[in-house]
Amino acid sequence: MSVTKEPVAVVGIGQTKHVAARKDVSIAGLVREAAQRALQDAQLTWADIDAVVIGKAPDFFEGVMMPELYLADALGAVGKPMLRVHTAGSVGGSTALVASKLVASRVHKTVLTLAFEKQSESNAMWGLSLPVPFQQPLLAGAGGFFAPHVRAYMRRTGAPDHIGSLVAYKDRRNALKNPYAHLHEKDITLEKVQASPMLWDPVRYSETCPSSDGACAMILTDREGAARSPQAPAWVHGGAMRSEPTMFAGKDFVSPQAGKDCAADVYQQAGIKDPRREIDLAEIYVPFSWYEPMWLENLGFAEEGEGWKLTEAGVTELDGDLPINPSGGVLSTNPIGASGMIRFAEAALQVRGQAGEHQVDGARKAMGHAYGGGSQFFAMWLVGSEPPQN
Amino acid sequence: MREVAIVAFAQSDQVRHSDEQSEVEMLMPVLHQVKEQTGLNASDIGFTCSGSSDYLAGRAFSFTMALDGVGAWPPISESHVEMDGAWAMYEAWVKILTGEADTALVYSYGKTSPGSVRDVLTRQLDPYYVAPLWPDAVALAALQAQALIDAGETDEPALAGIAARSRDSAADNAHALMKGSVPQGDYVVQPLRKGDCPPISDGAVAVVLAAGDKARELCARPAWIRGMDHRIEAHSLGVRDLTDSPSTRLAAERAGVFERPVDTAELHAPFTSQEVVLRKALKLGDDVNVNPSGGALAANTVMAAGLLRIGEAAARIHRGESDRALAHATSGPCLQQNLVAVLEGDAQ
Amino acid sequence: MPELLKAPLVVEFPFTRSLGPVQSAFLTGLRERTVLGVKTSDDKILVPPVEYDPVTADELRDLVEVGATGTVTTWAWNPEHRRGQPLGKPFAWILVKLDGADTALLHALDVDGPDAVHTGMRVRIRWAEERTGAITDIACFEPYDGDEASEATPHDGEFEDKVSGIVAPARLDYMYSPGRAASAYITSVAERKMVGERCPSCSKVYIPPRGACPTCGVATREEVEVGPSGTVTTFCIVNVKAKNLDIELPYVYAHIALDGADLALHGRIAGIPYDQVRMGLRVEPVWTEGGRYPDHYRPTGEPDADYDTYKELV
Known part of the structure; x- marks a missing residue:
């Protein structure tokens, strides 16, 4: 194809301090806080923003239909284009990718992208289990959807029982180094994780994610914008979305094809041949601890059946060879619609060298990953500290 | 900028009720039609994007089941906006402009009938100051209509004329719901009468986009997208001039509407009074064929009606009935957010 | 053609909305019969006070007090009161510019009919008798024959016992219909038959049928009875009570591939100690009187299925 894309840079990142309930702000106040921090990071003003791309999970969570209409003023979008993305759990990632296309296509130069969830306005389980007539009621709550797939993974790979607790222990310790993380369990021990209720x-309880109020924002811009950036930008080297049906005959819930294809597309765009060696860290969407080893395999960081061995060997620790979720991940922070964007933003923070206490030394290439709970929608990007070569 | 065109368009009948079909059952035949028109199947299509609303369906993640109709296997590059399908098309257009895809399938669908759409749409409003009062969509449009009447921009007979012209045009549209001679009826919310309001309809719509030579290969007369832009206004009605639509005008400027006259305009004006606002914002003269499909007054399938306008405009170009057409989509209370596209056919 | 099913779906929740400082001051003010606005950088007074300037996007914090009287800028006569709306009878919707304000507030005007309202008419707030700090503390507006009065005056926004949140109950009523394929399935299950549909393209049997083969994107039509027995492909042991379910803990929630089906459905396993359930266990449905779905599945007593026979269905 003869089209040359504009390289896309991340020049501003902002998050709220994620908590169970932000009682001091409106929905607008919450998103505004993240957006304002991203603008400050980029040393830009509202007038510098050409368009806004916003994402969140189902509207029922806050009880506001298409809330971007009400949020236009708070996000400085009046007189500008505003897009609202919804791709289930992967939405935070997809939203960032849609925003990046606006720059890559040269339709716009500088775009604000933002994702949020204010779960305390309602109750996520209510939103997810509306009493649709004739349907069999959900028999097992949120974790009941995921746990059977974890068992299938264990059966397939022979992974020992304690792997899940290792992930939780690692992510909760990482969260202690991330001031924005929701859970700060200062006295966490592996024993406590393993003693938490099944x-x-x-x-186990400690292997599940919390329910959070939070927002995450990024400023994406073109080469000119990046040249003006007061701080080192993160460059997008590849980004892709893949979808497969939520349920179908032959679906592999343990290692979905859409996840494999999405990663392969991103690696191809970024010129990555050996992700395990060439990628310095990854922020991946792990809502239940066992999904770390599952995704390590799905994303090609480990051979099939070998993901848990990386976790067990400490490879995914903050000081390991391939740190996974230095931020503490979804296990420590889960404003559902924003969780994917936080992964993307944390990957960018790392290659900008701005992750503070949870910085991975010398991080030059990082992956951000998001997916929808039905393992049907995947969104990923790979960011680097240097502009892309191609 | 890459040349991108709409090369196929299909819609279901827009009907008052669709109880006999789930969303995917309603949508799938439409997807099959655009695939047949182009000879493309799921794996040939570079990108897929859809628009729909959970609030319309009353169920979270309602769009995930609609994907069943696409045949997303092997996995596809796909996205969804919680907006009218017109914005899904915008996302797909941008994707093609990047060069990452040469073709895109765009669809949207709406089942407006299961809920009370007047009440459902109140949930779009400021959740602190306005939504607790439950002002319904007709009431807000009526406030806008009265502002227009007060400003001397229209009157009730003129609105009735818009209603009659639209339903008369719809008589030729096999898929439209409300057509022919429709009495203006009583006030729903004064000054808007029944005839000034759109019917409640269910339906689905799909288009296929393609770039450059691929478009020429797939369609005898592609509807080239010469420009497309969308803009949003402040949310609160009390801070806006309801008799104008600056966001429509700005989107039109950016889309290149004013560079040369258009012969056709498909406007997404669910209420007669909103056509008055849009005609002014878009500077449409009497020589422009406005809503030859009957527009949203003939069928207003929420979440699909905007993409339907674009599809109808494209179809006229495909058929050689238009050379340069404007298509418009709206979202939010009283035309808060507006999208404008300019479509052209090659010289005949 | 089976009967098409339809049933009401009520989506209802009391949303708990926290407030930002400007909203908190405004709504507390209403409780105290005081109307606050907010001033923009170009000295415009916005009522109701929004948190962010619609023009500049600036954060707004500069509160002022405006009058409880004002002028109608547009109106609409609502002949039929709808659930949740003010007044409980026909009324006029108005946008009203309160004295001292530059923008208009949306509310209801209590008049007898459309002839009693016009743009430019003077109105005043009728306060609700019981006020809690919500937009409904303004019961409505009513006609008023005084001239335009007050200028906006500065206000510190401070009140005793400020409201920090509102509860916003919302109920929407839908009439849900699951469509052709799901109706057929639900009807047959009620007759204790598990009927799936086969894809004409890939021949896979879907249960429950969803109207489309999700991988081929074509309609499934051919009905295929499957089961009743099946194999547990995977499961979890539930130790936490699910909302609205009265099932004794712990219990087993399993994926069950019915014989002849090409993907698993979900069900509860009973009739066996929970810690003895295993992948490969052979089970059959157990129905209870009046149940729309099998109450649970129990072991058939057959030998376990070999992993290789069902691993594609996990």
Whole structure:
């Protein structure tokens, strides 16, 4: 194809301090806080923004239909284009990718992208289990959807029982180094994780994600914008979305094809041949701890059946060879619609060298990953500290 | 900028009720039609994007099941906006402009009938100051209509004329719901009468986009997208001039509407009074064929009606009935957010 | 053609909305019969006070007090009161510019009919008797024959016992219909038959049928009875009570591939100690009187299925 894309840079990142309930702000106040921090980071003003791309999970969570209409003023979007993305759990990632296309296509130069969830306005389980007539009621709550897939993974790979607790222990310790993380369990120990109640056997309480209020924003811009950036930008080297049906005959819930294809597309765009060696860290969407080893395989960081061995060997620790979720991940922070964008933003923070206490030394290439709970929608990007070569 | 065109368009009948079909059952035949028109199947299509609303369906993640109709296997590059399908098309257009895809399938669908759409749409409003009062969509449009009447921009007979012209045009549209001679009826919310308001309809719509030579290969007379832009206004009605639509005008400017006259305009004006606002914002003269499909007054399938306008405009170009057409989509209370596209056919 | 199913779906929740400082001051003010606005950088007074300037996007914090009287800028006569709307009877919707304000507030005007309202008419707030700090503390507006009065005056926004949140109950009523394929399935399950549909393209049997083969994107039509027995492909042991379910803990929630089906459906396993359930266990449905779905599945007593026979269905 003869089209040359404009390289896309991340020059501003902002998050709220994620908590169970932000009682001091409106929905607008919450998103505004993240957006304002991203603008400050980029040393830009509202007038510098050409368009806004916003994402969140189902509207029922806050009880506001298409809330971007009400949020236009708070996000400085009046007189500008505003797009609203919704791709289930992957939405935070997809939203960033849609925003990046606006720059890559040269339709716009500088775009604000933002994702949020204010779960305290309602109750996520209510929103996810509306009493649709004739349907069999959900028999097992949120974790019951995921736990059988974890068991299938364990059966397939022979992974020992304690792997899930290792992930949770690592992510909760990482969260202590991230001031924006929701859970700050200062006295966390592996024993405590392993002693926590078994909710949906084989998934323990400490291996599940919290329910958070939070927002995350990024400023994406073109080469000119990046040249003016006061701080080092992160460059987008590749980004892709893939979808497969939520349920179908032959679906592999343990390692979905859409996830494999999405990663392969991103690696191809970024010129990555050996992700395990060439990628310095990854922020991946792990809502239940066992999804770390599952995704390590799905994303090609480990051979099939070998993902848990990386976790067990400490490779995914903050000081390991391939740190996974230095931020503490979804296990420590889960404003659902924003969770994917936080992964993307944390990957960018790392290659900009701005992750503070949870910085991975010398991070030059990082992956951000998001997916929808039905393992049907995937969104990923790969960011680097240097502009892309091609 | 890459040349991108709409090369196929299909819609279901827009009907008052669709109880006998789930969303995917309603949508799938439409997807099959555009695939047949182009000879493309799921794996040939570079990008897929859809628009729909959970609030319309009353169920979270309602769009995930609609994907069943696409045949997303092997996995596809796909996205969804919680907006009218017109914005899904915008996302797909941008994707093609990047060069990452040469073709795109865009669809949207709406089942407006299961809920009370007047009440459902109140949930779009400021959740602190306005939504607790439950002002319904007709009431807000009526406030706008009265502002227009007060400003001397229209009157009730003129609005009735818009209603009659639209339903008369719709008589030729096999898929439209409300057509022919429709009495203006009583006030729903004064000054808007029944005839000034759109019917409640269910339906689905799909288009296929393609770039450059691929478009020429797939369609005898592609509807080239010469420009497309969308803009949003402040949310609160009390801070806006309801008799004008600056966001429509700005989007039109950016889309290149004013560079040369258009012969056709498909406007997404669910209420007669909103056509008055849009005609002014878009500077449309009497020589422009406005809403030859009957527009949203003939069928207003929420979440699909905007993409339907674009599809109808494209179809006229495909058929050689238009050379340069404007298509418009709106979202939010009283035309808060507006999208404008300019479509052209090659010289005949 | 089976009967098409339809049933009401009520989506209802009391949303708990926290407030930002400007909203908190405004709504507390209403409780105290005081109307606050907010001033923009170009000295415009916005009422109701929004948190962010619609023009500049600036954060707005500069509160002022405006009058409880004002002028109608546009109106609409609502002949039929709808659920949740003010007044409980026909009324006029108005946008009203309160004295001292530059923008208009949306509310209801209590008049007898459309002839009693016009743009430019003077109105005043009728306060609700019980006020809690919500937009409904303004019961409505009513006609008023005084001239335009007050200028906006500065206000510190401070009140005792400020409201920090509102509860916004919302109920929407839908009439849900699951469509052709799901109706057929639900009807047959009620007759204790598990009927899936086969894809004409890939021949896979879907249960429950969803109207489309999700991988081929074509309609499934051919009905295929499957089961009743099946194999547990995977499961979890539930130790936490699910909302609205009265099932004794712990219990087993399993994916069950019915014989002849090409993907698993979900069900509860009973009739066996929970810690003895295993992948490969052979089970059959157990129905209870009046149940729309099998109450649970129990072991058939057959030998376990070999992993290789069902691993594609996990």
